[in-house]
Amino acid sequence: MAEEKVSNTGDVDSQVVNPWEVTAKDGGKIDYDKLIEKFGCQRLGDDIVQRVERLTGRPAHVFLRRGVFFAHRDFDEILDLYERGQKFYLYTGRGLSSEALHLGHLVPFMFTKYLQDAFKVPLVIQLTDDEKCMWKNLAVEESKRLARENARDIIACGFDITRTFIFSDFNYLGGAFYENMVKVANCVTFNKVVGIFGFTPEDHIGKISFPPVQAVPSFPSSFPHIFSDKNNKVNNDLRCLIPCAIDQDPYFRMTRDVAPRIGYQKPSLIESSFFPALQNGKMSASDPNSAIYVTDSLKDIKNKVNRYAFSGGQDSIENHRKFGANLEVDIPIKYLSFFLDDDAELEHIKEEYGSGRMLTGQVKARLIEVLSELVERHRKARALVTDEMVDAFMAVRPLPYMFS
Amino acid sequence: MAEEKVSNTGDVDSQVVNPWEVTAKDGGKIDYDKLIEKFGCQRLGDDIVQRVERLTGRPAHVFLRRGVFFAHRDFDEILDLYERGQKFYLYTGRGLSSEALHLGHLVPFMFTKYLQDAFKVPLVIQLTDDEKCMWKNLAVEESKRLARENARDIIACGFDITRTFIFSDFNYLGGAFYENMVKVANCVTFNKVVGIFGFTPEDHIGKISFPPVQAVPSFPSSFPHIFSDKNNKVNNDLRCLIPCAIDQDPYFRMTRDVAPRIGYQKPSLIESSFFPALQNGKMSASDPNSAIYVTDSLKDIKNKVNRYAFSGGQDSIENHRKFGANLEVDIPIKYLSFFLDDDAELEHIKEEYGSGRMLTGQVKARLIEVLSELVERHRKARALVTDEMVDAFMAVRPLPYMFS
Numbered sequence: 147m148a149e150e151k152v153s154n155t156g157d158v159d160s161q162v163v164n165p166w167e168v169t170a171k172d173g174g175k176i177d178y179d180k181l182i183e184k185f186g187c188q189r190l191g192d193d194i195v196q197r198v199e200r201l202t203g204r205p206a207h208v209f210l211r212r213g214v215f216f217a218h219r220d221f222d223e224i225l226d227l228y229e230r231g232q233k234f235y236l237y238t239g240r241g242l243s244s245e246a247l248h249l250g251h252l253v254p255f256m257f258t259k260y261l262q263d264a265f266k267v268p269l270v271i272q273l274t275d276d277e278k279c280m281w282k283n284l285a286v287e288e289s290k291r292l293a294r295e296n297a298r299d300i301i302a303c304g305f306d307i308t309r310t311f312i313f314s315d316f317n318y319l320g321g322a323f324y325e326n327m328v329k330v331a332n333c334v335t336f337n338k339v340v341g342i343f344g345f346t347p348e349d350h351i352g353k354i355s356f357p358p359v360q361a362v363p364s365f366p367s368s369f370p371h372i373f374s375d376k377n378n379k380v381n382n383d384l385r386c387l388i389p390c391a392i393d394q395d396p397y398f399r400m401t402r403d404v405a406p407r408i409g410y411q412k413p414s415l416i417e418s419s420f421f422p423a424l425q426n427g428k429m430s431a432s433d434p435n436s437a438i439y440v441t442d443s444l445k446d447i448k449n450k451v452n453r454y455a456f457s458g459g460q461d462s463i464e465n466h467r468k469f470g471a472n473l474e475v476d477i478p479i480k481y482l483s484f485f486l487d488d489d490a491e492l493e494h495i496k497e498e499y500g501s502g503r504m505l506t507g508q509v510k511a512r513l514i515e516v517l518s519e520l521v522e523r524h525r526k527a528r529a530l531v532t533d534e535m536v537d538a539f540m541a542v543r544p545l546p547y548m549f550s
Numbered sequence: 551m552a553e554e555k556v557s558n559t560g561d562v563d564s565q566v567v568n569p570w571e572v573t574a575k576d577g578g579k580i581d582y583d584k585l586i587e588k589f590g591c592q593r594l595g596d597d598i599v600q601r602v603e604r605l606t607g608r609p610a611h612v613f614l615r616r617g618v619f620f621a622h623r624d625f626d627e628i629l630d631l632y633e634r635g636q637k638f639y640l641y642t643g644r645g646l647s648s649e650a651l652h653l654g655h656l657v658p659f660m661f662t663k664y665l666q667d668a669f670k671v672p673l674v675i676q677l678t679d680d681e682k683c684m685w686k687n688l689a690v691e692e693s694k695r696l697a698r699e700n701a702r703d704i705i706a707c708g709f710d711i712t713r714t715f716i717f718s719d720f721n722y723l724g725g726a727f728y729e730n731m732v733k734v735a736n737c738v739t740f741n742k743v744v745g746i747f748g749f750t751p752e753d754h755i756g757k758i759s760f761p762p763v764q765a766v767p768s769f770p771s772s773f774p775h776i777f778s779d780k781n782n783k784v785n786n787d788l789r790c791l792i793p794c795a796i797d798q799d800p801y802f803r804m805t806r807d808v809a810p811r812i813g814y815q816k817p818s819l820i821e822s823s824f825f826p827a828l829q830n831g832k833m834s835a836s837d838p839n840s841a842i843y844v845t846d847s848l849k850d851i852k853n854k855v856n857r858y859a860f861s862g863g864q865d866s867i868e869n870h871r872k873f874g875a876n877l878e879v880d881i882p883i884k885y886l887s888f889f890l891d892d893d894a895e896l897e898h899i900k901e902e903y904g905s906g907r908m909l910t911g912q913v914k915a916r917l918i919e920v921l922s923e924l925v926e927r928h929r930k931a932r933a934l935v936t937d938e939m940v941d942a943f944m945a946v947r948p949l950p951y952m953f954s
Contacts, residue, residue: 276732283736286729316732320724325690328680328720331756332687336740339755347751351743352735355759 250421
């Protein structure tokens with residue numbers, strides 16, 4: 147297998163994509179094809195989508211069949227092994243970027259839940275509360291509180307407690323997890339993290355020491371309580387599949403580079419494009435009107451979509467009827483592509499709207515319905531998540547139904 | 551209080567002193583006065599020795615009254631507080647530099663045991679098994695095994711189990727300890743560790759992330775099981791005193807620099823000179839004849855002292871009788887200064903030998919007796935240390951007799 151490309155900060159012809167910065171070319175669109183090429187990952191094609199449907203016996207998730215998850219690393223190997231009867235486990239995480247999650251944050255979790263249900267595999271979810279202290283200088287206690295709040299939102303996505311372990315770094319780090327961190331850290335020089343993450347000598351050593359923390363959940367031996375057999379031995383050949391947004395790729399390029407050198411399997415990845423801001427482009431934590439939050443009221447949603455959702459419709463009804471909407475830049479259409487499950491309805495809306503027969507206001511009205519239903523369902527589910535359930539998901543314990 | 555000098559790698563007029571390298575000026579003696587000046591620590595004078603005797607109501611340890619522990623940082627503050635009824639805790643450690651400990655390794659532990667007995671205070675002992683993996687690329691399992699072997703030797707020094715917690719980083723790191731690591735790491739840039747430790751961009755990030763691991767046992771909140779009160783609150787004003795060799799000073803210069811910025815007390819230090827090799831100079835792990843090991847047989851000891859201990863005696867009996875021995879370079883005299891407790895006998899030997907009335911062979915014979923007794927006592931004590939005792943010292947538990 148070719149060596150991983152690990153010395154690329156994601157600066158592709160003036161577009162920057164790394165875990166802390168996503169800046170498009172000349173303020174325009176992210177060029178995902180170039181990103182695939184430069185990062186060295188693979189395009190996730192229709193052949194793989196159909197194969198997933200065949201192997202799992204259920205329709206592919208909307209995020210898969212509509213190309214939200216558009217790139218991968220060795221996902222085909224995971225499927226080869228699965229086809230031969232070998233299971234894997236899932237690993238995803240959250241960086242606690244804000245108290246309330248927005249819809250973009252839900253994307254990897256909704257998709258991970260689908261993967262868990264479809265493949266019937268165990269899942270570990272990392273809450274990087276330590277990263278929040280390191281990058282945002284948040285107090286430890288506040289960061290730990292946020293981790294639990296985020297856990298409630300994640301649990302509300304419907305994960306199966308018999309197959310899911312949620313942990314925060316401050317609570318779980320140590321033991322075999324720390325041993326793996328040391329093994330990884332010993333294989334990565336300062337020069338290398340500069341190349342991968344763009345760190346500088348003025349960065350504090352908290353940041354510099356963090357990448358192994360996000361790397362090691364890729365290895366089953368970091369979770370002996372889950373992956374030990376009855377002889378207390380972990381099967382390190384068990385493969386790991388990481389669903390994440392493509393800005394997290396640098397961590398796992400590094401992980402995949404190191405894995406064979408410390409006797410571990412490389413994790414596989416399935417990577418999504420970015421969920422766009424209402425105004426198009428990247429969402430900003432400093433502008434609450436750039437995103438729909440799971441805490442938004444139905445009134446908030448209506449107001450945000452109507453006032454802020456960037457429209458590809460024309461500037462007058464006359465022009466709109468004549469030229470139709472530009473679907474490429476239209477946020478209501480993009481959001482419906484994420485969350486409107488009915489393919490036929492989506493195609494109908496795109497056709498009507500693109501030809502000018504449907505107006506922006508009508509599309510937005512449908513989007514408001516779809517998002518309201520989604521947010522309302524999440525709110526109800528979250529209200530049912532008790533402290534005891536959070537404790538139960540985060541308890542260090544064997545998982546009774548790992549593979550079944 | 552003046553800012554700590556933290557940007558000095560210990561390169562003092564061509565002598566280099568840091569945790570991984572001790573090289574004297576032009577191959578000669580370490581200039582400890584210059585080291586004190588450059589590091590910015592304080593000379594430990596007779597006034598402090600006498601004050602310790604007065605406060606503890608017992609004679610000062612031979613390492614204290616003969617200047618083996620020759621420098622300090624704010625030890626006088628610890629004594630001021632102690633005099634006013636405030637206790638402190640001790641922190642020392644081992645870097646697991648070899649399977650068998652040599653006499654130089656015992657020095658800080660013998661001294662720490664004296665301090666524990668004299669002041670009746672709790673003690674934490676860190677075994678940096680992770681450091682061994684990071685610097686020597688030792689396998690994790692082997693490093694953990696070494697940590698337990700080293701713990702046996704440390705326990706054999708006679709520590710009080712009711713006041714002593716021994717931990718290895720691989721076993722203990724996590725929780726509040728890791729939280730403190732993150733707090734420290736967030737205050738130290740890569741540039742700063744380059745200045746303090748001499749790291750380079752080619753060093754792996756394991757090394758770069760290690761200094762906080764050795765820093766945080768200086769803070770009581772890293773040990774909530776020991777220092778929490780009945781309301782689960784740790785008193786962070788409790789002071790820490792670190793007995794160590796002066797090559798460890800860089801870690802604690804860094805720690806003292808960071809402590810006030812994260813709301814903690816600076817640890818105090820009491821620092822020793824280096825225990826010399828039999829050939830004079832620094833001991834080398836690659837030359838077993840450069841040191842007396844606690845595993846050496848009585849025959850080994852006799853052979854090593856007679857064959858390898860550098861003598862300040864003259865090249866012929868005639869010259870020796872005429873000029874006497876050069877005590878400044880004589881290893882038997884140096885070793886006796888460490889381990890012959892009887893001040894009157896030591897003075898007598900120095901006078902007789904220095905004047906040429908006593909011969910090298912006679913001094914060596916006395917040294918062999920003293921070392922044999924020391925090693926034999928250690929061997930017997932070590933043989934009594936069971937696996938269960940190691941477990942008991944390393945158990946995460948409250949200490950029943952913290953201060954009494």
